[in-house]
Every structure is written in structure tokens, then in C-alpha cells.
Amino acid sequence: MAYDYSDLIELTRRWAEQAVLAGWINAETAQTLCDFDARTPEALFNPNGSRPLIVAFMGGTGVGKSSLLNRLAGKAIAKAGIERPTSREVTLFHHQGIAIQHLPENLPIEKIRIAQHDDETKKNIVWIDMPDFDSTEQSNKVLVFEWLPHIDVLIYVVSPERYRDEKAWRLLMSEGNRHAWLFVLNQWDRGQQAQYEDFKQQLGKAGFVEPIIFKTVCGESSYPDEFADLQSTILSLSNKHVVAELEQRGIQVRKDELREKLQNTLQKLGSSAAFKKAGEFWEAQWRITSGQLHQGFVWPMQKLAAYYADHAADLIGNLANDTNPSATALWDNWAQARFGDALDEFVVNVDALGLPIAPLKNQLAAVRVKAPKIVHAQSELHVREALAHPGNALQRAFLKFVRVCEIILPLAAIAWVGDEIFVGYYQSNETHDHYLGVDFAIHSSLLILISWLIPWYILKKLKPSLEKSALRGLTKGLDNAIHTIDGEVMSVVENIANQHAAQLKEIVQISEECCTGDSYKPEKASSDNPLTRMLIN
Incomplete structure (x- = not known):
């Protein structure tokens, strides 16, 4: 069954909620796993019907982004820097027949400037002039990162002096596969071919096989450039097919990101094979601890056997009323401490295997409480049998x-x-x-x-000695109790292993669903389809 992205999100949230409650992951891991970005280009418009292509100019301070948008519009719609070449607001330029229904949340209206046109050839495009992301003003960065998820095509504008900007490259590497990219080497009248080749080489290192780079100049100039090619390329992309392809790619990118999160969470859960080693660790630990218990119980059992021999008539004759618990308590604080140490050491070993220990500790807590009752019940049962039938x-x-x-x-x-x-x-x-x-x-x-x-x-x-018979019963009862406690812990380990396998199976199924369905299959880069050259695969 192929799931939509929204269904995968819901499945992931449900899994994370129950995993946190069961202790398989902590709240921080769950929050990271369920931190989904629902902002998309289509989120700006009503879900029914087609939408325009969202194209944004992005770049550092003084590279001429606003001037390029003004040149595309044929008039001054974006504030080009005069006193200080810095854009502090987002400028939207679109056809008067387009209505943007849902602006990004948490953005002040005064930071958005809207201009409209009636050019039918550009009807299916929304142009956006982004603030300078390298500005010292933090509000500019907030605006850029709030708008980025809503962009289809990013026109990355650089200048000959600023094409190696470190902040720009960090942004490019983090956002590379989320958008289609066009590159503009602006102010080309001051540039050199070596700079162009170096810029192209840098883009190749970023993952672009054949990046599309346009050499332009600011404003009206007789200097030859490729502004017309830039304009025609954008217009060729403004159709339903390209928009649908970009949407499909965006969904696949988000599925891939979700799958990567699930894989990271899967690593934190550890492997099923590790739980087999966990059982071996407990058996080795319990052999040591049971030996210590047997040695430590020698004197208490002799003392308790003498007590049972002196009170044999009361013990056997009055089955309804138990004997004095304080006088017949074989499992004391020393024994509980040794058993607790064994469980703690076992938990430490399981943690060293890279397995979640919270579910194990929760279930072992019940065994800690149950152990004294098991020893008391088994020892008294076999003492009663031994005193009822003394000798061989x-x-x-x-x-x-x-x-x-x-x-x-x-x-x-x-x-x-x-x-x-x-x-x-x-x-x-x-x-x-x-x-x-x-x-x-x-x-x-x-x-x-x-x-x-x-x-x-x-x-x-x-006549058989009642004291020896009681001692024999206590020994047999202790052996059975130790075996029962071992079985209780192994039952917990087996139960946890089964639960762990179920958790792994569920998260693997969700992860595999991220790769099924109508996934995006990119074409090879070619000059006939410029979109393939604008994407990082």
C-alpha cells in the first residue's frame, strides 16, 4: 500500500508517541523525528486548481538582485540600494489575476511589499525579491528562512567580487536539493572569464552537473549580456508540467528527509542480534550472583532450619496461619543488594550494546520486588514437604x-x-x-x-532429624527460587526482545513506504530540458 506524505507523517507521529511512552526513545529524539516542515509553495494558494511558479531572487548584499527584478518588470518595483545596497523587505511581483491566499506565518505585514502587473506572458509566475541573507540584521535572515520553503526556483545572484561568499555557500549546501536553481553572475561588465569558470567549478563541487549560469549587467546598458536568455528560461518553466514536477520532487525530498530521520532513529534502537547477546550476558552474570547467594545463605539456612525444627508442629499443623515472617525471612537486605547489583550490571551491559534500557529497567523493576516473595514461597513450600516427609x-x-x-x-x-x-x-x-x-x-x-x-x-x-530435613527443604527451595528468578529475568529479556523487534519492524515499514509509490525519477541532464540541469540529484 502506497502512503501519501501526510499519511507517513501521521504514522511516524503515532509510532513516536507510543515509543516515548514505552521508553524506546526519549522526548528529544521524538521531537526531532516529528519536526516536519509543512511549508511548501502550494501552501500559499488554495488546494484546488493550478498555481503559478514561485521564483525568488536571492543573494548577498550589493549583488544587484533588486535591479534584476526591476529590469524583468520593466519598472522600479523593488527598492534598489542607493544610500546602502541592502534589501530589508520581501517584494512580491505577480499578475493581477493571482491571489496569494496564505502568506507565511509569523511574518510582519510591513515587511512584505506587493506589486502587480497585467502582462499575460508572465501570468503564471510570482516573482519574489528576497532580503540580503548576509546582512547583519537578524530580521533579514528570518525573512529569508521563512520564505525559502515556499520557493520553486531560486535565482542565486552573485557578482564577480562576491561569488565565493561563505554564508551563501553554507545556505546553498543546506538548501541545495530542495529547490530548482538558476545562477546569475551579475555586474558582468566588471567580471572576467576566469571568475565565471571558477564559479562554475564551485557549483560542480556543490552537486550541479551542468549548472545554468547567466551573465548579466545591472540596469540598462549597451554591454552585451544574457538577460534575455534568463527571462526566456524562466518563462519556459512557467507551465503546469514543470510546477507538477517540482511539487513531486519536493514531496520526494521530504520523504527522503523523513526516511533519513527514521534511519537515524533506527540506529538508536540497536539491532535484534544485540538482544541475543543480552541474554548471554544475563546468564553469565546470574551464574556469578547465584554462586554468591548460595555461599551467603549457608549460615542463615542453618539458623532457619533449627527454627523450623523447633516449630515444626506449628508450621505443619496450622497451614492457614503463616509463621512469623521476621523469623523465617531468608531473603534479607544483603541478598536483595546482591540481586540488585546483578540487575544493574546487566542493564549496564545492555546499554553498552547500544540498546534502549528504559523498557528493560521498567520491567525488571517488577522482578526486583518479586524476588523476595519467590524465595520465601519456594523455601517454605519445600520445608513443609520436607518436615511432612522427613528422611529419604x-x-x-x-x-x-x-x-x-x-x-x-x-x-x-x-x-x-x-x-x-x-x-x-x-x-x-x-x-x-x-x-x-x-x-x-x-x-x-x-x-x-x-x-x-x-x-x-x-x-x-x-528417627530422621527435623533440622536436617528442614535444611534439605530450604536448600531445595532456594535452588528452585534461584531458577525461578532466572526464568523471570529471561522472560523479561525475551519479552523486551519481541517488543524491540516489533518496534524495528514498524519503523522499517514506514521507512520503506517513503520509497514506494509515485516517487520522483529525475532525468539525465540535457539542454532540451533545462529543469534537469537546475536540480541536485
Whole structure:
């Protein structure tokens, strides 16, 4: 889809607004990107219908701009310098049938002088005599730069003494591709051919392949010059085709300028490949920081394991009410400082990659706050599990078997003793022997006692340590918490990378749209088409 220049401006503004809010660019970059100059030659007239060609005389003090305009008009319409050769106002000279609807903004009316004519051959031209831009008066420069964007053709007037003016060349280099240019070496009756060749060479360095230069003299003179050629060339340009071509070129120049701004902004955003390195930077940084955390948590975890062992019943029996937060706080100020240092170092490394860090810092702020909660939740979860199921699986299975034996063995001993008592009593009645004696009573009591005491002793001695179980749970919880925090940061990095890629894609699409559509395609310079020689490509 081909966008108009106004659509591209709107797309750029929308992108810049959301980019500033998200932190991808700062307000200054957005202002530079969205600083569009809406002043054009067509802005002086109503949008419907054709418009005339805007031609302006521009040059330094005393080169004879006003005299040239007076000669073109056939009468004195511009104030030619007598006491002091300096133009202080803008003179407009156009056909009486032309109405300039919108004068440039912020310009005092007293600085604009309007003269009209009824020459039908010059009906499609508006002549403008610009103030001397090299004047010491700042108001003259303001007038020149306010009017420049509204000019189609600039007639750059110099004299043999002032064709190498430094201020003029700076202006020429900055405004070169925005206008069509004609050059006049005025006061030629005092000039030399070497000066003409040198001037032409300087224009070649500025980018003009075959610049059109006219040699003229001020006022009426018998000295031969090329004033008639200048006049006929301007008249040949005053048609709808040339005006439309200049408008199309102007739009393309503004699109190119917008594209250059977008490319500059694109460089400030960095590349997608850089975010891959950002992930690697975090992994390296987190390996160092997690090692420090593990070392620093050794003593706090031992202390906390002892606390959990002493309050195991409260911890497991009352799940609805959490334990004392101050007593079970594993993640302290030291840990938060180490984690903060890691994030800060990571942000510094990302900044060194040339990537915007504001979106990253904004999203990492949530992880900073979330880290203590992750450690507390994971450590307490695994401590509860460890205290609920102390020891390892083999140890728990063996203890379960011993508990069964603690019940079965005394019962089996009691059953055996009872059987012996019944059988002994029956046999004593049959044989009239003595009944069971004291020795049997002592031995049977000892058997029952030992069958209970051995499993009880084993259970007592092999009972898992709650403190060791709590320490094992804390270690596992810390490992899981560190892994979770690492995942949270990597998720932020991945999310930022995706957002960054989306920002790059959008700005590249706008930039590419600046090159699509009916773009201006300049022809090769030739004598048949003077316009091609008047433009810098």
C-alpha cells in the first residue's frame, strides 16, 4: 500500500508517541523525528486548481538582485540600494489575476511589499525579491528562512567580487536539493572569464552537473549580456508540467528527509542480534550472583532450619496461619543488594550494546520486588514437604516396617507366653507335675519387654532429624527460587526482545513506504530540458 506524505507523517507521529511512552526513545529524539516542515509553495494558494511558479531572487548584499527584478518588470518595483545596497523587505511581483491566499506565518505585514502587473506572458509566475541573507540584521535572515520553503526556483545572484561568499555557500549546501536553481553572475561588465569558470567549478563541487549560469549587467546598458536568455528560461518553466514536477520532487525530498530521520532513529534502537547477546550476558552474570547467594545463605539456612525444627508442629499443623515472617525471612537486605547489583550490571551491559534500557529497567523493576516473595514461597513450600516427609524413601520404608514390628512382636510374644501357660497348666493336671515356676514368669516377661523395646529403640535412634530435613527443604527451595528468578529475568529479556523487534519492524515499514509509490525519477541532464540541469540529484 502506497502512503501519501501526510499519511507517513501521521504514522511516524503515532509510532513516536507510543515509543516515548514505552521508553524506546526519549522526548528529544521524538521531537526531532516529528519536526516536519509543512511549508511548501502550494501552501500559499488554495488546494484546488493550478498555481503559478514561485521564483525568488536571492543573494548577498550589493549583488544587484533588486535591479534584476526591476529590469524583468520593466519598472522600479523593488527598492534598489542607493544610500546602502541592502534589501530589508520581501517584494512580491505577480499578475493581477493571482491571489496569494496564505502568506507565511509569523511574518510582519510591513515587511512584505506587493506589486502587480497585467502582462499575460508572465501570468503564471510570482516573482519574489528576497532580503540580503548576509546582512547583519537578524530580521533579514528570518525573512529569508521563512520564505525559502515556499520557493520553486531560486535565482542565486552573485557578482564577480562576491561569488565565493561563505554564508551563501553554507545556505546553498543546506538548501541545495530542495529547490530548482538558476545562477546569475551579475555586474558582468566588471567580471572576467576566469571568475565565471571558477564559479562554475564551485557549483560542480556543490552537486550541479551542468549548472545554468547567466551573465548579466545591472540596469540598462549597451554591454552585451544574457538577460534575455534568463527571462526566456524562466518563462519556459512557467507551465503546469514543470510546477507538477517540482511539487513531486519536493514531496520526494521530504520523504527522503523523513526516511533519513527514521534511519537515524533506527540506529538508536540497536539491532535484534544485540538482544541475543543480552541474554548471554544475563546468564553469565546470574551464574556469578547465584554462586554468591548460595555461599551467603549457608549460615542463615542453618539458623532457619533449627527454627523450623523447633516449630515444626506449628508450621505443619496450622497451614492457614503463616509463621512469623521476621523469623523465617531468608531473603534479607544483603541478598536483595546482591540481586540488585546483578540487575544493574546487566542493564549496564545492555546499554553498552547500544540498546534502549528504559523498557528493560521498567520491567525488571517488577522482578526486583518479586524476588523476595519467590524465595520465601519456594523455601517454605519445600520445608513443609520436607518436615511432612522427613528422611529419604528407604529410611521411611524401614521405619514404617519397624513401627509394624513394634506392635506385632510384643503381641506375638504375649501370644506365645499365653500358649505356654495354657499348655503347661493342662499337662500339670495330667501328670500331677509342678506348674510353671518363677523362672518362666521372669523369662516370659523379659521376652515381651524385649519384643517391644527393640523396635522402640530402633525408632528412637533412626528417627530422621527435623533440622536436617528442614535444611534439605530450604536448600531445595532456594535452588528452585534461584531458577525461578532466572526464568523471570529471561522472560523479561525475551519479552523486551519481541517488543524491540516489533518496534524495528514498524519503523522499517514506514521507512520503506517513503520509497514506494509515485516517487520522483529525475532525468539525465540535457539542454532540451533545462529543469534537469537546475536540480541536485
